[in-house]
Amino acid sequence: MKGILILTLLLPFAAHAQLALYLMNGSTEIPVGPALNMGQVAAGDTVSMRIRIRNTGASTANITRYSADGAGFSIDRPSLPFPVGPGSVQDALLNFSASNPAIYSASLQVTSSVNSLSTIAVATVVIGPVLTVFPACTGSDGPPPAIDFGRAQTGQPRLCNLYLRNPSAQEMTISTFQVAGAAFQLSSGPKPPFKIAAGETMAFVVGFSPNAAGSYTGALAIETRTYVLNGAAFDPPLPKPLLEFDSGSFQSSQQRRLTMRLATAAPAKASGFVNLAFLPDTTLVTDDSAVVFLATGTRTLPFSVAAGSTQITIGGQTSAMFQTGTSSGRIRFTISGISTDGDPTTVLTIPASLLSLDTTTATRRTGNLDIQAIGFDNTYSAGAMVFTFLDTSGQAVPPGAILADFTQAFRAFFSKTQTGSTFQVRVSFPVTGDTSGIAAVEMKLSNGAGTTTTRVAFQ
Amino acid sequence: MKRILPVFIAVCAWSQSGIEVPSVGMIVDAAGNLRTVQGVAGNFLLGPAMASGVLSAACSEQLCLAKTNSKILSATGEVDAPPGPAVFGWHGETAVIFFPESRAFARWSDNTLQPFDWTVEGEVLSIHLGDDSIEIALRTDWAAETDGAVLLLPKGVLFATQEELILRRAGRSELRFELAGAEAITPMGPNYSAIRAGAAIYALRTEPGHEQLFLLPGGSP
Numbered sequence: 001m002k003g004i005l006i007l008t009l010l011l012p013f014a015a016h017a018q019l020a021l022y023l024m025n026g027s028t029e030i031p032v033g034p035a036l037n038m039g040q041v042a043a044g045d046t047v048s049m050r051i052r053i054r055n056t057g058a059s060t061a062n063i064t065r066y067s068a069d070g071a072g073f074s075i076d077r078p079s080l081p082f083p084v085g086p087g088s089v090q091d092a093l094l095n096f097s098a099s100n101p102a103i104y105s106a107s108l109q110v111t112s113s114v115n116s117l118s119t120i121a122v123a124t125v126v127i128g129p130v131l132t133v134f135p136a137c138t139g140s141d142g143p144p145p146a147i148d149f150g151r152a153q154t155g156q157p158r159l160c161n162l163y164l165r166n167p168s169a170q171e172m173t174i175s176t177f178q179v180a181g182a183a184f185q186l187s188s189g190p191k192p193p194f195k196i197a198a199g200e201t202m203a204f205v206v207g208f209s210p211n212a213a214g215s216y217t218g219a220l221a222i223e224t225r226t227y228v229l230n231g232a233a234f235d236p237p238l239p240k241p242l243l244e245f246d247s248g249s250f251q252s253s254q255q256r257r258l259t260m261r262l263a264t265a266a267p268a269k270a271s272g273f274v275n276l277a278f279l280p281d282t283t284l285v286t287d288d289s290a291v292v293f294l295a296t297g298t299r300t301l302p303f304s305v306a307a308g309s310t311q312i313t314i315g316g317q318t319s320a321m322f323q324t325g326t327s328s329g330r331i332r333f334t335i336s337g338i339s340t341d342g343d344p345t346t347v348l349t350i351p352a353s354l355l356s357l358d359t360t361t362a363t364r365r366t367g368n369l370d371i372q373a374i375g376f377d378n379t380y381s382a383g384a385m386v387f388t389f390l391d392t393s394g395q396a397v398p399p400g401a402i403l404a405d406f407t408q409a410f411r412a413f414f415s416k417t418q419t420g421s422t423f424q425v426r427v428s429f430p431v432t433g434d435t436s437g438i439a440a441v442e443m444k445l446s447n448g449a450g451t452t453t454t455r456v457a458f459q
Numbered sequence: 460m461k462r463i464l465p466v467f468i469a470v471c472a473w474s475q476s477g478i479e480v481p482s483v484g485m486i487v488d489a490a491g492n493l494r495t496v497q498g499v500a501g502n503f504l505l506g507p508a509m510a511s512g513v514l515s516a517a518c519s520e521q522l523c524l525a526k527t528n529s530k531i532l533s534a535t536g537e538v539d540a541p542p543g544p545a546v547f548g549w550h551g552e553t554a555v556i557f558f559p560e561s562r563a564f565a566r567w568s569d570n571t572l573q574p575f576d577w578t579v580e581g582e583v584l585s586i587h588l589g590d591d592s593i594e595i596a597l598r599t600d601w602a603a604e605t606d607g608a609v610l611l612l613p614k615g616v617l618f619a620t621q622e623e624l625i626l627r628r629a630g631r632s633e634l635r636f637e638l639a640g641a642e643a644i645t646p647m648g649p650n651y652s653a654i655r656a657g658a659a660i661y662a663l664r665t666e667p668g669h670e671q672l673f674l675l676p677g678g679s680p
Contacts, residue, residue, distance in 0.1 A: 253501040255673055290502050297677030321674050326502050358499040374481045376499055413478040422499050424481035
């Protein structure tokens with residue numbers, strides 16, 4: 001009769017009371033009965049279960065006691081007292097750990113202003129096998145216990161040697177012995193179930209075989225204990241990319257073609273970035289913004305190569321066009337985002353050159369002769385000019401050569417624009433008299449590399 | 460007597476009226492933004508967007524016009540215009556504009572748009588204004604040459620086949636440039652035509668003796 005009474009008090013918490021106790025399995029609530037079995041625990045390990053109090057009533061419940069009274073048991077919960085509102089829940093962690101093999105129990109009690117709950121938690125401590133991890137892998141006790149495989153190159157398996165020892169005085173049966181997780185596998189060892197004699201050791205090998213770069217996790221489950229397996233993989237270094245250009249000497253104001261290839265086939269699919277940078281010879285400007293890859297107008301393009309291939313695609317194309325700008329200096333191509341077997345950095349030198357004229361025009365206005373020149377000066381030293389007007393027979397018209405020096409104006413212009421050395425300049429010469437006999441003008445435009453001479457006919 | 464010279468050129472009175480970044484013209488980028496193109500042959504820079512939602516644009520030596528869905532934009536402002544894109548033909552600061560959606564013609568002069576009563580049958584590909592004439596390239600006239608884009612030039616024509624750009628001068632001399640997939644050709648500036656091929660925009664220098672095809676920065680995948 002007494003026994004029946006106790007069971008009646010303990011059993012139907014969830015059905016009758018405002019507060020109910022649940023064991024959480026993920027997000028699933030499992031009603032807790034009169035006993036809560038925490039299962040087998042290896043000596044020295046900690047097992048934890050998430051316990052939920054749910055208030056199914058219409059009034060707030062004030063929790064005044066929430067305890068797990070028993071050797072080895074503890075509970076992580078809010079400080080007492082704490083309320084659980086109508087329809088609300090409060091989770092806590094019930095923990096157990098002990099060193100000596102035995103059956104342990106504790107009274108799990110919840111006392112509140114509306115009703116009280118009680119159940120018996122039970123855990124069994126057993127002697128578990130002892131795992132030894134050998135270099136190059138490393139082990140840690142956790143929690144959770146873990147085995148680190150370190151960094152491995154893709155396509156090259158890394159093996160981890162392990163010993164499993166039975167520390168007890170009795171033969172031990174191993175029923176759970178499995179490896180899970182992509183890239184991890186049991187390379188050698190017995191199939192469960194198997195036995196380990198008292199004090200004996202069993203060797204086995206776990207392999208880590210990643211086929212792509214990245215971080216990997218897995219699990220090694222041995223009886224009551226699960227070891228987290230960690231490993232990282234990296235791609236093998238790419239053979240040094242060869243950066244090649246279309247033929248012809250490099251000058252300013254060119255659109256040129258870059259191709260990339262490997263001397264030997266790529267060991268794995270690989271990708272990265274090809275970058276360019278420009279360092280001008282002059283100190284008047286710090287860059288030339290026209291030196292870009294034309295596909296995007298930027299200085300970085302992605303590249304990729306397939307496993308087994310030597311052909312690198314740049315931005316999805318077999319080649320990439322770029323501009324050389326209008327400044328003498330050095331264009332530096334680099335690779336980033338991938339390790340390579342050697343430095344592929346390539347530097348192109350853009351030499352200083354005579355002032356280059358793209359378009360020149362000479363026109364007459366009443367009282368003026370106008371000359372317009374469009375071009376670039378990749379030395380940033382232009383300014384000295386000589387104009388000689390010519391008659392229809394090619395003879396110089398007095399006063400002959402007319403000198404002009406626009407050096408300061410050009411320096412100010414280049415410093416201000418910072419867009420390379422392109423320029424459009426107009427020069428007007430006041431005239432009196434009949435200009436119809438003036439047929440052309442000869443211009444000598446000087447910069448640090450020499451003098452450019454051109455003759456322009458009046459329109 | 461001529462050598463004694465009836466003309467006097469001031470030796471020291473020359474004036475330099477300014478140094479500027481050279482402008483090549485304007486384009487409509489892949490996002491429909493009107494952008495200036497600066498630089499010299501082989502060295503181009505795109506300026507910031509000057510207008511968005513631009514359907515068509517064209518530049519002569521004197522000025523540029525752009526067409527949004529309902530306006531004509533110019534350096535001096537904007538005026539209402541028939542909906543949709545436009546085909547421009549230039550002569551100096553005067554333009555004849557065809558609006559394909561309404562099949563209407565108008566003249567642009569002195570910053571005003573004046574409709575005029577003109578009718579043509581078929582697809583208008585390009586318009587060119589001469590000193591005293593208007594030349595219109597119709598699809599039917601060009602069917603034997605190409606089913607692609609055509610642009611009439613002052614002394615020639617530029618048209619696209621599936622694999623090439625063909626620059627044909629008066630006298631039928633031709634220059635060919637390898638370029639597949641050209642979809643549209645527009646006057647970018649006095650010496651350049653803009654060619655759109657997919658997301659890429661090319662610039663063809665059409666100045667006699669300097670013909671060359673370039674790729675403009677950006678706009679290509």
